Amino acid sequence: MKKVQLWSLIIIMIFATGCVEKEILDDVNLETAAGYDYIDKKVRGSALVPVFLPDKTVHNTVFTASSNLSRDFLRDIQRQSSDPIVTGSLEVVLFGEKMAKKGIVDIIDAFQRDASIGTDIYLAVTEGPSKKILEGNYSKRGNAIFISNLIRQNIETKDVPKTNLHLFLSSYYQKGKTAYLPTIRSIGKNKIEISGISLFKGDRVVDTLPAKQMFFFKLLVDNYSKGTFKVDMKTEKAAVESIRSKFKMRLVSRKPLTVGINIKIRAILIEYSGAKVTTKEIKEIEKSLNETIERECTKLIKRFQEKGIDPVGLGHFVKSRTRKFDFKTWEQTGYSNLKVNVKSDVMITESGVIE
Structure with missing residues (x-):
């Protein structure tokens, strides 16, 4: 009985394969x-x-x-x-x-x-x-x-x-x-x-x-696994790479409606124009990069608000934390009046071959 069932299955498979449309x-x-x-x-x-x-x-x-x-x-x-x-x-x-x-x-x-x-x-x-x-x-x-x-x-x-x-x-x-x-x-x-x-x-x-502006845009909408960025300081120049970043949004306040965006970055220093890299220089580079990221990301968000576009997904985020959320009100006045605080946390974990 089992042999009959096995042969029946084989015959069905042979004919079934002939029914599949093929493209050579x-x-x-x-x-x-x-x-x-x-x-x-x-x-x-x-x-x-x-x-x-x-x-x-x-x-x-x-x-x-x-x-x-x-x-x-x-x-x-x-x-x-x-x-x-x-x-x-x-x-x-x-x-x-x-x-x-x-x-x-x-x-x-x-x-x-x-x-x-x-x-x-x-x-x-x-x-x-x-x-x-x-x-x-x-x-x-x-x-x-x-x-x-x-x-x-x-x-x-x-x-x-x-x-x-x-x-x-x-x-x-x-x-x-x-x-x-x-x-x-x-x-x-x-x-x-x-x-x-x-x-x-x-x-x-x-x-x-x-x-x-692409570097700052990616920090707001996606996580970095690799990346490079040049930092212009007051007297020196530096470059960091192997950037790993994550961003997180939180609802800070409802009156006025305020969202905080925290960007966490870990990177390696690969280039520095100064004579020597010390802990002091590392801290200065981190501070300069934090200030640049916060300033440029804030500019981007204001630009998006003026254009009436939301690639960061702030509307979706606020909706997920608001009962009876009204998209019509959000599109008319809510988004344009939204306050967004960008906070950057840069840590240079290595100074590469410079040391």
Whole structure:
């Protein structure tokens, strides 16, 4: 009886595997990156498809199509390709600055409904058209992998806060918080860089932070595991790295409504322009860094309040600690009148090879 059941199970598995739809790599074109631009009152979509050459390098082929409806894009470019274009290998999606200022949620909604696309793909805004970024030649491994790795390593070791499709949508749909994405620009022939952070109100970009503000922005919205920062003192200069940071919010007062943000930082001193590093110099560096962080983070929060955006999530935090919280009142007067006290606690744990 057991043998009969075993053979029946094997037969079912054989026939079941034949029912699964298969896509042979040689018979399809894999879309690894996409770009969207607003051109002449239409949405222009660009699909990056890598062609692998015998010398193990990659030729980047970009298909484009324009439509009044963003969701028609993939259907239209299929007519340009000799093989079906599939989205299962998508690494990154770029939005040109005009498109990002017009609104991107309709496009993103199509991605989150596509079961073949993972929620961990990267999104970014580009200075100028996204198509221009996709058409560059940045790496032998292909542009999509290069751009994806560019964003990933800047999240893990530099000043870009964690971001992907899932996190963007979470911020977009969460009341009391607004979304943000990294900004990418071209800096010459076949070279690009992350130039700042695009800040959204709803699904539209309303402000962009320059690169010099990214360090302070990440301190407010994400935890550092690695990072570097240069400290300008009165007479000397210093640099710290291997920064580890955590931030914590607390409700200080309800009348007036006041929130405290405590930022705890641990770092290693790697460079100092003075002759010798003593305990006194270490304390001066810590004090200078504390003052800079508190001043610049406070400026950022005031900037967000003036723009009516909340990437830090202060509204969500206050709501979680307030009964019968009224978002309408919060958006009209509550957020703009909120007092925020930023307190930084920097400790330099090592002075590296300087000593």
